[in-house]
Amino acid sequence: MTPSVRFRLNGAVTEIDADPERSLLDVLRSRLGMTGSHFGCGAGECGACNVIVGDQAVQSCDTPLWSVAEKDVTTVEGLGTSERPHPLQRAFIAEQALQCGYCASGILMSAAALLKRNPSPTSRDVREALDRNLCRCGSHNRIVKAVLRAATEMAPK
Amino acid sequence: MNRKASDPFSEKLPISLESNPRLSSWLSFSTAGEVFVSSGKVEIGQGIVTALAQIAADELDVDLSRVQMVRASTSVSPNEGATSGSLSIQQSGRALRHACAEVRRIFLRQAAARLGVDVDALEVQDGTIKGPGNVATSYWELAEDVSLERNATPGANPKDATLRRLAGNSIQRVDIPDKVFAEPRFIHDRTFSGMLHGRVLRPEKLRAKLLGELNEDGARAVSGLVVIVRDGSFSGVVSETEHGAEDALDALRKSATWSDGEPLPDDDDLATFLKTQPSESTVIDTKIAASPGTAARTVRRQYTRPYIAHASIAPSCAIAQWHGDRVHVWTHSQGVYLLRADLALVLKLPVANITVEHMEGAGCYGHNAADDVALDAVLLAKAAAGRPVRVQWSREAEMADAPFGAAMTIEIEAGLDSQGEIVNWKHAIWSNGHVARPGRAPQPALLAAFELADPFPRMISTNPPQVNGGGGDRNAIPLYDLPSWSIESHRLTTMPIRTSALRTLGAQGNVFAIESFLDELAAERGEDPVDFRLRYLRDGRARDVIRAVAKRAKWKPAKRPGIGHGIGFARYKNTGAYCAAIAEIEGTENITVRKLTLAVDVGEAINPDGVINQIEGGAIQATSWVLKERVRFDRQRITSTSWTEYPILRFSEVPDVEVEVIRRPEMDPLGAGEAAHGPVTAAIANAVFDALGVRVRHLPLTRDQIMAAMGPT
Numbered sequence: 001m002t003p004s005v006r007f008r009l010n011g012a013v014t015e016i017d018a019d020p021e022r023s024l025l026d027v028l029r030s031r032l033g034m035t036g037s038h039f040g041c042g043a044g045e046c047g048a049c050n051v052i053v054g055d056q057a058v059q060s061c062d063t064p065l066w067s068v069a070e071k072d073v074t075t076v077e078g079l080g081t082s083e084r085p086h087p088l089q090r091a092f093i094a095e096q097a098l099q100c101g102y103c104a105s106g107i108l109m110s111a112a113a114l115l116k117r118n119p120s121p122t123s124r125d126v127r128e129a130l131d132r133n134l135c136r137c138g139s140h141n142r143i144v145k146a147v148l149r150a151a152t153e154m155a156p157k
Numbered sequence: 158m159n160r161k162a163s164d165p166f167s168e169k170l171p172i173s174l175e176s177n178p179r180l181s182s183w184l185s186f187s188t189a190g191e192v193f194v195s196s197g198k199v200e201i202g203q204g205i206v207t208a209l210a211q212i213a214a215d216e217l218d219v220d221l222s223r224v225q226m227v228r229a230s231t232s233v234s235p236n237e238g239a240t241s242g243s244l245s246i247q248q249s250g251r252a253l254r255h256a257c258a259e260v261r262r263i264f265l266r267q268a269a270a271r272l273g274v275d276v277d278a279l280e281v282q283d284g285t286i287k288g289p290g291n292v293a294t295s296y297w298e299l300a301e302d303v304s305l306e307r308n309a310t311p312g313a314n315p316k317d318a319t320l321r322r323l324a325g326n327s328i329q330r331v332d333i334p335d336k337v338f339a340e341p342r343f344i345h346d347r348t349f350s351g352m353l354h355g356r357v358l359r360p361e362k363l364r365a366k367l368l369g370e371l372n373e374d375g376a377r378a379v380s381g382l383v384v385i386v387r388d389g390s391f392s393g394v395v396s397e398t399e400h401g402a403e404d405a406l407d408a409l410r411k412s413a414t415w416s417d418g419e420p421l422p423d424d425d426d427l428a429t430f431l432k433t434q435p436s437e438s439t440v441i442d443t444k445i446a447a448s449p450g451t452a453a454r455t456v457r458r459q460y461t462r463p464y465i466a467h468a469s470i471a472p473s474c475a476i477a478q479w480h481g482d483r484v485h486v487w488t489h490s491q492g493v494y495l496l497r498a499d500l501a502l503v504l505k506l507p508v509a510n511i512t513v514e515h516m517e518g519a520g521c522y523g524h525n526a527a528d529d530v531a532l533d534a535v536l537l538a539k540a541a542a543g544r545p546v547r548v549q550w551s552r553e554a555e556m557a558d559a560p561f562g563a564a565m566t567i568e569i570e571a572g573l574d575s576q577g578e579i580v581n582w583k584h585a586i587w588s589n590g591h592v593a594r595p596g597r598a599p600q601p602a603l604l605a606a607f608e609l610a611d612p613f614p615r616m617i618s619t620n621p622p623q624v625n626g627g628g629g630d631r632n633a634i635p636l637y638d639l640p641s642w643s644i645e646s647h648r649l650t651t652m653p654i655r656t657s658a659l660r661t662l663g664a665q666g667n668v669f670a671i672e673s674f675l676d677e678l679a680a681e682r683g684e685d686p687v688d689f690r691l692r693y694l695r696d697g698r699a700r701d702v703i704r705a706v707a708k709r710a711k712w713k714p715a716k717r718p719g720i721g722h723g724i725g726f727a728r729y730k731n732t733g734a735y736c737a738a739i740a741e742i743e744g745t746e747n748i749t750v751r752k753l754t755l756a757v758d759v760g761e762a763i764n765p766d767g768v769i770n771q772i773e774g775g776a777i778q779a780t781s782w783v784l785k786e787r788v789r790f791d792r793q794r795i796t797s798t799s800w801t802e803y804p805i806l807r808f809s810e811v812p813d814v815e816v817e818v819i820r821r822p823e824m825d826p827l828g829a830g831e832a833a834h835g836p837v838t839a840a841i842a843n844a845v846f847d848a849l850g851v852r853v854r855h856l857p858l859t860r861d862q863i864m865a866a867m868g869p870t
Binding site: 022026029030033035036038039040041042043045046048075076077080081082085089092093096098099100101102103104105108124126127128130131132133134135136137138139140141142143144 | 202203330341517519551770775777778799800805806813
């Protein structure tokens, strides 16, 4: 019998029977039907699969399932919805901050983690926080603008 | 009347419409108030579906929200070849504009008859057709009475540019909300009932052959295994789960024995390799001076560019499902009909048995592995008893087995008179062909087809003719008014490293060479490089983008230590968008690009923000190519198979980019996707010279290449 691992996924307690060595990304996509986190390299080098564990953005493709036991995992599906968008999602639309968009969900999660720990980042802070996320289309500057826009929107008035 | 009397569109049909004249293949109306618009062009992150929706909504006078863009499929869409060459607006956009103008007219005639009013007295507001005295009907009411099963005819006059309400405006892209809310829009995220997962085994050594029998025991022991497929050197596994397919493939790999591969060239001396291979030589163009000047001296320079990977962020993916002798394929290919033609060749089936349907993938930037993986899926699915099989390549395969942009060696030689003015010009290119796309030859271009027990010969890349923009010779003919020239292309007839279309084909290399060379001549004369270019350019639109970029970048900023500025210019394919770029760089050995300023003329900009997004993205991607990118290999295998070994530009390294779009709403629209790469490449190289006083003629402009150009110290 496979052991079960329990964690909170987007706020909901989730218990899953799976090999604890399997990657969080594989479990999210194949077992839980959450396809917002994307496979890019499988080696933690591109950030397309980034999710938030606790308050850190991590590459879910090389995060084993056991390591998130009893922790909070937030994926792009938990960030916001079209009815209740996260300010980052609104800002990405307002700035038209992507081309193909395959990297966007991972970048949104890195950015969300940044804004949690630093609600008023500079442009340089944003670039540093996103430096492990790759974008091939060249949407970087729009993405940085979108993150700064979201930070402004989220700032207490 | 609000329509142009002598519209250039009216005399003959736009090319895509001429090949697909059936109006119903472009659009249809529902009684519920929607317009379904079909195009043969596909979304690859460039925003094309939004721009096409704008054109259709504008011409039909309907709200944009009524337009439903139908994904391209061989079962319903017009056949528009590949989504390539920055031609989607030019081809699909024009065709759609014309088709919509004609369909609008057809509906107005029907409305006039029904309402008993003169057709010229009618107007359309969001699909409602209104006439004098408050009489009204609508596209939706008339949808069932109007047949679009008829061919387009010349003479339908699209709206005058001044009357367009949507085209020309920065409308938000229709696909972006799905992508930020993680709605499954990508093929990678789609699942079908009963879907299986496949993985394909490929050798590390290029073109190695799979020897002997595979020991299948290890793979069979993996839970969920459905079938192991073997056909010559092609083999793969199908499993109930993706994880199971990966594990089974690992087990199979351990049991595989491969022959040696075929030898690869020395990646540190590509110039020698390219210039010594058997090749087919073509004179691309010659210009003979009416009164030839006398050359006092000759300057000759050689430039190289390496193989460059498409390096999509997503590994290629496809899904296939067989129903008897028919197969349905879901793909992110750039050309559904072209892929279908190749699948038919491999499967020895009529095209009618094959349906190829597009689903979005990540940006591909040309011919990557999208088509290859589709054949992989079809071959594996054939053994899966009618269940859909999804196949995804690994990162390593994406970086090693997909076609690359071809390496190039370019030599330019100019005769200069005693004042240093150009009297003659020779440009020669040594390179593999830049295109081996599927669907255009009597043999398939798909990887697995070369690996089967009864294999097809490996396709050697070719170059499209200049009239279609050329391949390795793209942008080799100067736009400058030089008195004479001779342009020659030497296309290799061997191909140890697989090449096919990468964004701009040869234009990036050729523009880099021409613009570096001109910069060098200007510097020798002590002439400002902007002034020098303007003296040799009569084309008004070319002069305008150069002057615009110079003004915007405050050319030429005062000299500061360690900082350099350079300019580059091209008109893409000599028939497409005009683009000039100025780069500001910093550094001595390791170069940082601080700022790129660009001016672009795409004629009518359907979606100006979309144009800016494409130019910005192109400029940043080109910066990545120039500073970092080079496919690496040893004598048997590609070694740059991860992001560590094939680094691309990161957020902290991305320059500021400022783009000015010159407004020309009255001119034909031109694609923007490939305009920036050549000019930006040259601008950075010229800025390096400005900063360091050293000409680096070999891409990428890494520390090693710069040190080598500086010579022994």
